[in-house]
Amino acid sequence: MSKIYKAFENKKAFIPFITCGDPDLDTTKKCVLEMIKNGADLVELGIPFSDPTAEGPVIQGANERALKGGVTTDKVFAMVKELRKETDTPFVFMTYANVVYSYGAEKFLTACEEIGIDGIILPDLPYEEKEEFLPYCKKHGVDLISMIAPTSSDRIAMIAKEAEGFIYVVSSLGVTGTRSEITTDLASIIKVIRENAKVPCAIGFGISTPEQAAKMAALSDGAIVGSAIIRLLEESGPAAPEKLGEYVKSMKSA
Amino acid sequence: MTKGRFGIHGGQYIPETLMNAVNELEEAYNKYKDDPDFQKELAELFNEYAGRPSRLYYAKRMTEDLGGAKVYLKREDLNHTGAHKINNVLGQALLAKKMGKTRLIAETGAGQHGVATATAAALFGMECVVFMGKEDTERQALNVYRMKLLGADVVPVTTGTATLKDAVSETMREWTRRIEDTHYCLGSAMGPHPFPTIVRDFQSVISKEIKEQMLEKEGKLPDAVLACVGGGSNAIGTFYNFIEDRDVKLIGCEAAGRGVDTFETAATIATGREGIFHGMKSYFCQNEYGQIAPVYSISAGLDYPGIGPEHAYLHDTGRAQYVAITDDEAVEAFEYLAKTEGIIPAIESAHAVAYARVLAPKMRKDQTIVVTLSGRGDKDCAAIARYRGEDIHE
Numbered sequence: 001m002s003k004i005y006k007a008f009e010n011k012k013a014f015i016p017f018i019t020c021g022d023p024d025l026d027t028t029k030k031c032v033l034e035m036i037k038n039g040a041d042l043v044e045l046g047i048p049f050s051d052p053t054a055e056g057p058v059i060q061g062a063n064e065r066a067l068k069g070g071v072t073t074d075k076v077f078a079m080v081k082e083l084r085k086e087t088d089t090p091f092v093f094m095t096y097a098n099v100v101y102s103y104g105a106e107k108f109l110t111a112c113e114e115i116g117i118d119g120i121i122l123p124d125l126p127y128e129e130k131e132e133f134l135p136y137c138k139k140h141g142v143d144l145i146s147m148i149a150p151t152s153s154d155r156i157a158m159i160a161k162e163a164e165g166f167i168y169v170v171s172s173l174g175v176t177g178t179r180s181e182i183t184t185d186l187a188s189i190i191k192v193i194r195e196n197a198k199v200p201c202a203i204g205f206g207i208s209t210p211e212q213a214a215k216m217a218a219l220s221d222g223a224i225v226g227s228a229i230i231r232l233l234e235e236s237g238p239a240a241p242e243k244l245g246e247y248v249k250s251m252k253s254a
Numbered sequence: 255m256t257k258g259r260f261g262i263h264g265g266q267y268i269p270e271t272l273m274n275a276v277n278e279l280e281e282a283y284n285k286y287k288d289d290p291d292f293q294k295e296l297a298e299l300f301n302e303y304a305g306r307p308s309r310l311y312y313a314k315r316m317t318e319d320l321g322g323a324k325v326y327l328k329r330e331d332l333n334h335t336g337a338h339k340i341n342n343v344l345g346q347a348l349l350a351k352k353m354g355k356t357r358l359i360a361e362t363g364a365g366q367h368g369v370a371t372a373t374a375a376a377l378f379g380m381e382c383v384v385f386m387g388k389e390d391t392e393r394q395a396l397n398v399y400r401m402k403l404l405g406a407d408v409v410p411v412t413t414g415t416a417t418l419k420d421a422v423s424e425t426m427r428e429w430t431r432r433i434e435d436t437h438y439c440l441g442s443a444m445g446p447h448p449f450p451t452i453v454r455d456f457q458s459v460i461s462k463e464i465k466e467q468m469l470e471k472e473g474k475l476p477d478a479v480l481a482c483v484g485g486g487s488n489a490i491g492t493f494y495n496f497i498e499d500r501d502v503k504l505i506g507c508e509a510a511g512r513g514v515d516t517f518e519t520a521a522t523i524a525t526g527r528e529g530i531f532h533g534m535k536s537y538f539c540q541n542e543y544g545q546i547a548p549v550y551s552i553s554a555g556l557d558y559p560g561i562g563p564e565h566a567y568l569h570d571t572g573r574a575q576y577v578a579i580t581d582d583e584a585v586e587a588f589e590y591l592a593k594t595e596g597i598i599p600a601i602e603s604a605h606a607v608a609y610a611r612v613l614a615p616k617m618r619k620d621q622t623i624v625v626t627l628s629g630r631g632d633k634d635c636a637a638i639a640r641y642r643g644e645d646i647h648e
Binding site for chain 2: 049050051053054056057060064067072073074096097098099100101102103123124125126127128129131132147148149150151152153154155159170173174175
């Protein structure tokens with residue numbers, strides 16, 4: 001069992017997402033530590049991919065900048081290894097199936113175990129295809145995180161029953177990116193999840209303000225924020241770690 | 255193994271948000287594919303609207319010039335809208351209509367699939383949005399205008415390399431935004447299951463007709479069939495009904511761009527490796543970390559870093575052979591066919607013509623090859639002129 005459960009122990013989890021290497025790995029490392037210091041319970045670390053089909057323009061931009069800066073899967077692994085010397089907050093990787101497949105699933109997940117990665121999110125790996133990587137994940141104690149979307153309907157129970165670590169509930173249709181309003185009937189989706197899952201669930205996609213985070217966390221076990229963080233990071237330049245720390249604090253206290 | 259596999263290739267590697275949409279599509283397709291009314295309606299559209307069956311033309315001058323096997327041209331360029339794309343689009347649009355969808359979205363490279371989708375949308379009274387790489391909107395400006403004329407919105411895609419792969423990504427993103435009333439009319443035999451199967455089935459009319467026409471004209475099957483391959487829809491359509499006829503050679507012609515030993519190539523079988531992208535497991539041009547390579551070809555329609563999963567399988571089993579044709583060879587074939595037969599082929603199709611020029615002289619005079627001309631070349635004239643150093647404007 002991974003230590004993801006610790007992020008949800010007796011509290012609502014705040015889960016920030018960051019693209020590794022945007023604009024460079026040193027900044028990523030500083031930002032992650034600042035976010036943890038200010039209350040992040042679990043950090044989603046994005047390994048950049050050239051064609052992130054589930055992302056909106058903001059995270060697409062982060063992927064492009066990171067790759068342009070020369071970030072590779074191996075360099076991300078090295079950064080996580082460094083981070084692990086300073087924190088034991090749970091980490092999950094967020095990337096695309098080809099990044100894992102091309103590296104070699106066994107080799108990729110062996111590395112995850114060695115550097116202390118707790119879970120992995122692959123938005124282009126639905127329930128039907130999870131056997132592609134699940135055996136390797138199990139072998140190396142890495143949770144393969146399941147996603148549930150507003151369109152999942154009759155699939156929710158099936159996915160929730162086998163979910164590990166936590167369930168990533170996609171708040172709305174479309175790709176990642178901030179939204180002024182989230183209109184999906186999340187309460188009824190989460191009701192079905194609760195009836196079937198052994199693990200907690202957190203909501204992501206479109207959350208940017210403390211009010212939204214509070215509302216989503218009240219419905220579920222936590223809130224995931226990505227695009228809003230990437231945008232803040234982009235705007236803040238060298239002050240990014242500090243600004244992200246403040247932002248996480250404001251979101252966490254909401 | 256999961257659904258929609260061709261050997262190890264294929265599958266459904268897509269976001270959860272789209273899973274019910276592809277399941278619903280598969281269910282509808284299974285319901286209608288053997289439905290006599292649906293098939294009758296589709297056959298009528300093929301024949302009365304698209305102008306099928308397309309001609310199988312004996313290229314006498316080309317045959318004499320090459321001095322070997324008899325060369326036949328399967329004239330998909332004579333279809334309504336000028337390419338094979340209409341076969342698949344009429345099928346999918348009819349299916350979408352039966353499913354109660356009112357809006358079609360599509361990616362396009364050269365613009366032929368976009369034009370075909372816009373055409374079907376106009377015919378069926380549906381809304382249509384076409385995503386096209388910004389670079390392609392510039393090299394295929396005429397097709398952009400055609401789509402707009404047909405009532406479609408054309409969205410230039412600026413992400414990534416601003417070509418076909420980015421147009422596919424953006425159409426997938428759009429589909430996750432709006433599913434309820436929208437069908438993604440995917441243009442090639444690729445993507446997540448059931449698309450590779452659906453597109454192949456609708457395009458297999460090409461090989462069905464070739465078979466009948468060859469038996470009528472020659473009293474035997476061809477010795478080889480050739481088609482160009484990007485994602486591979488006209489090629490799988492050309493191959494499909496011959497797969498069991500082991501004596502018929504199946505040859506796919508990929509775009510080598512400036513050469514398979516350069517980075518400026520789109521030859522997936524020659525330079526790619528196994529990967530997972532755009533909903534499928536197949537071969538992709540990629541770097542050592544699985545980042546998809548920025549591919550290049552003079553032909554916007556073949557400028558794609560992957561290949562459909564059934565082609566990947568036909569390659570693995572050795573049933574089909576894939577050869578790489580450079581820009582130079584394709585342009586020469588484009589000009590050759592124009593001068594020899596009075597037919598200007600699409601630059602995509604010219605890749606298959608180029609290989610016919612290599613293959614035919616090596617074969618006996620009593621042998622036959624069929625080259626599928628997937629589209630007509632009007633759209634390419636300005637670009638080829640530029641390639642030859644003539645600055646003409648459309």
